[in-house]
Amino acid sequence: xxxxxxxxxxxxxxxxxxxxxxxxxxxxxxxxxxxxxxxxxxxxxxxxxxxxxxxxxxxxxxxxxxxxxxxxxxxxxxxxxxxxxxxxxxxxxxxxxxxxxxxxxxxxxxxxxxxxxxxxxxxxxxxxxxxxxxxxxxxxxxxxxxxxxxxxxxxxxxxxxxxxxxxxxxxxxxxxxxxxx
Amino acid sequence: xxxxxxxxxxxxxxxxxxxxxxxxxxxxxxxxxxxxxxxxxxxxxxxxxxxxxxxxxxxxxxxxxxxxxxxxxxxxxxxxxxxxxxxxxxxxxxxxxxxxxxxxxxxxxxxxxxxxxxxxxxxxxxxxxxxxxxxxxxxxxxxxxxxxxxxxxxxxxxxxxxxxxxxxxxxxxxxxxxxxxxxxxxxxxxxxxxxxxxxxxxxxxxxxxx
Numbered sequence: 001x002x003x004x005x006x007x008x009x010x011x012x013x014x015x016x017x018x019x020x021x022x023x024x025x026x027x028x029x030x031x032x033x034x035x036x037x038x039x040x041x042x043x044x045x046x047x048x049x050x051x052x053x054x055x056x057x058x059x060x061x062x063x064x065x066x067x068x069x070x071x072x073x074x075x076x077x078x079x080x081x082x083x084x085x086x087x088x089x090x091x092x093x094x095x096x097x098x099x100x101x102x103x104x105x106x107x108x109x110x111x112x113x114x115x116x117x118x119x120x121x122x123x124x125x126x127x128x129x130x131x132x133x134x135x136x137x138x139x140x141x142x143x144x145x146x147x148x149x150x151x152x153x154x155x156x157x158x159x160x161x162x163x164x165x166x167x168x169x170x171x172x173x174x175x176x177x178x179x180x181x
Numbered sequence: 182x183x184x185x186x187x188x189x190x191x192x193x194x195x196x197x198x199x200x201x202x203x204x205x206x207x208x209x210x211x212x213x214x215x216x217x218x219x220x221x222x223x224x225x226x227x228x229x230x231x232x233x234x235x236x237x238x239x240x241x242x243x244x245x246x247x248x249x250x251x252x253x254x255x256x257x258x259x260x261x262x263x264x265x266x267x268x269x270x271x272x273x274x275x276x277x278x279x280x281x282x283x284x285x286x287x288x289x290x291x292x293x294x295x296x297x298x299x300x301x302x303x304x305x306x307x308x309x310x311x312x313x314x315x316x317x318x319x320x321x322x323x324x325x326x327x328x329x330x331x332x333x334x335x336x337x338x339x340x341x342x343x344x345x346x347x348x349x350x351x352x353x354x355x356x357x358x359x360x361x362x363x364x365x366x367x368x369x370x371x372x373x374x375x376x377x378x379x380x381x382x383x384x385x386x387x388x389x390x391x
Contacts, residue, residue, distance in 0.1 A: 018259045018260055056219045057261070057263075061295070062295045081295075088259050089284050111372035117334070117350065118368035119365075121346065148320040167321055170318050172317070178317070
C-alpha cells in the first residue's frame with residue numbers, strides 16, 4: 001500500500017475511535033506507526049509526542065501533523081490532519097439531530113459508563129509504555145529523570161501553572177543537567 | 182428565567198441570525214473559533230467563558246446554556262471537545278457551511294503551529310542541545326500523560342466495577358498487547374450489554390458525576 005494511503009487509513013481510524021481526548025489515542029497511533037509499520041523508532045516517537053504536547057490544540061491532531069510531516073512533508077501533514085478531523089465532522093453532520101435526541105438514552109449512557117474507564121486504562125498504558133522506553137520503569141533509572149517526573153507530576157496535579165510552562169521548564173532543566181560538553 | 186423571556190430571547194437571536202445571513206455568520210464563526218483555538222491548551226473547557234463572551238454577550242447569537250449543552254454533547258463524539266463543539270455550534274447557527282467553517286477555524290491555528298514545530302524539530306533533531314532538552318522533557322511528558330489518566334479516572338470510576346475496568350483495560354494493553362481499537366469496541370459493546378441486563382437503572386450510582 002502506498003505510504004499516503006496508509007497514513008490516511010491510520011489517522012481516519014484514530015479520528016473514529018478518539019473518544020475522551022487525545023492522550024488515550026497515543027497507544028493507537030503508537031501501535032500503528034511504530035510497532036506495525038516501523039515508520040519511526042520508539043524514542044523518536046516519544047520525542048515527536050513531546051513536541052506535539054507542547055503545542056496548543058488537540059493532541060491527536062498535533063500528533064497527526066507531526067507524523068504526517070515527518071513522513072511526507074507539508075502534504076503529509078495536511079492529509080493526516082484532515083484525516084484525523086474528518087470522522088467527527090462527518091459524524092456530527094450526519095447525526096447532529098439524533099445526538100441531541102439519544103444522548104440520554106439508557107444504552108448509550110451505559111456504553112459510555114464502560115468506555116470511560118477503558119479510556120482511563122488506555123491513558124495509563126500510554127504513560128506506562130512511554131515511561132518504560134524512557135527508562136523510568138527500570139531499576140537503572142537515573143535520579144534526575146525520576147526527580148523530574150515527580151516534580152512535573154506534582155506541578156501538573158497540584159498547581160495551576162500552565163502546562164506549557166511546566167514543559168518548557170523541564171526542557172530547560174534537561175538542558176542544564178545534560179549540558180553537552 | 183421565565184418561559185416567555187426565554188422564547189422572546191430565542192426569537193430575537195434567530196431574527197438576528199436571519200438578518201446577518203448564513204455566509205456572514207459562517208465567516209464570523211470561522212474567525213471566532215480561529216481566535217480562541219490557541220487558548221485550548223489542555224482541554225477544551227477552558228474556552229467556554231471566552232466563547233460565551235464572543236457569541237452570547239457580543240453577538241447575542243446563542244443562549245449561554247446552549248453553549249454548555251453543546252460542549253457536553255461534543256464530548257460524546259470522538260475527537261477533540263473544542264473542535265467538536267465548534268462543529269455543533271456552527272451547525273446550529275449556520276448549517277453545514279457553519280459547521281465546516283467553525284471546524285476549519287478551530288483546527289487551522291493548531292495545524293499551522295504544529296507545522297512550524299515539525300519543521301523546527303526536523304532541523305534540530307540531531308542537535309546535542311536539543312537532545313539534552315529532550316532528556317528533561319521526556320519524564321515531564323510521562324507525568325503529563327499520567328496526570329491526564331488520573332483526571333479521566335476520577336470521572337470514570339464511579340464504583341467497584343468501573344475501577345476493575347480501568348485495571349483490566351490497562352492489563353490487556355500492557356501484558357497482552359491487545360489492539361487498543363478492539364478494546365474500545367469491546368468496552369462499548371459490554372456497556373450496551375450491561376445496559377440491557379440492568380433494566381431500569383444505570384450500572385452504578387453516578388451521583389458524583391457532573
